[in-house]
Amino acid sequence: MSKISACLKDIHTWSLFNHLQLNIQKTELIHITSRFRKSLPLQPSSVLDLKPSSEVRNLGVYMDSHMRMDANINAICRSAIVGNRKIGLIRRFLDRETTTRLVHAFISSRLDYCNSIHVALPKTLLRKLQMLQNSAARLVCQTNRRDHITPILHELHWLPVKERVNFKILLLTYKSLHGLVPKYIDNVLTPQSSCRHLRSKSQNRLVPAKVKTISYGHRALSYAAPMLWNSLPNYI
Known part of the structure; x- marks a missing residue:
């Protein structure tokens, strides 16, 4: 919490220097953890009046501390x-x-x-x-x-x-393969490579990330996107 408070103070100072106003009262903090693990809750900051919330809104999307949606x-x-x-x-x-x-x-x-x-x-x-x-x-x-x-x-x-959701993921994957998305999305998708000449090499297959849990791991873009992409028929 001390690091978060120091970071917010730096942002506040930078904003004032650049003639911008940061409303600390509208700043929210959420600690996202797995609901299957017990973790120590964040304590309120002594520097700023900032308490962790169990639910926040970001760009119109509501997120809770366990990402249940x-x-x-x-x-x-x-x-x-x-x-x-x-x-x-x-x-x-x-x-x-x-x-x-x-x-x-x-x-x-x-x-x-x-x-x-x-x-x-x-x-x-x-x-x-x-x-x-x-x-x-x-x-x-x-x-x-x-x-x-x-x-x-x-x-x-x-x-x-459900198919609309899958379509959005596949569209994002297609754009990633053609350089139409930011770099941070490209970094989580790994093309399949092999020393041998395989027929699948020309099909632009992706390698799903290794995950430990179904509830959270299967929802990661690094896993969901390759699984959906590889399941498409070759002609598509």
Whole structure:
């Protein structure tokens, strides 16, 4: 905590020197740890009035101390449900094209924002987002809630929530292989190499990182991206 306090004081001094204002009262601190390990909690700083929080918001994404993503998904649900209800109130006055645009603006945009952090999450959490997408799809197509959702999503050409997350990871991987992402993303993806001439050498395969846990390790970009990328058919 003393190092963190010293760092914040340096940032505060630098900001004043460059005619900027840093609001220490709005500065948050979170200690991210595994829920499977017991770790000593951070003590409040004696230099600055800064106490560790169990949940913080960064660029619109809610993060908790164990990275379970419950808070972020609940926030998405609250926001999207409001949009869904408002569109439902005026649905009978709208045509299908206009309804689709409103759904993309108020619901799909929230489901897709930073959704790559939802990779390999438990099905119970992703089911909440899938139910929102199902409700939005039925709103557009004006179908009964008892109708099977798969044909409706096919008709709208919408990927389910889990596949949308995987698509975002694969798109990021593709950009990494073609030099279209920052260097820090390239550094976590390792191309497969071999001394022998193998057919897989021309397929741009990646080496998954070695992980010790499923709950956290399988959610890392260094593991999830190579696993999804290598599972694609060769022609893709």
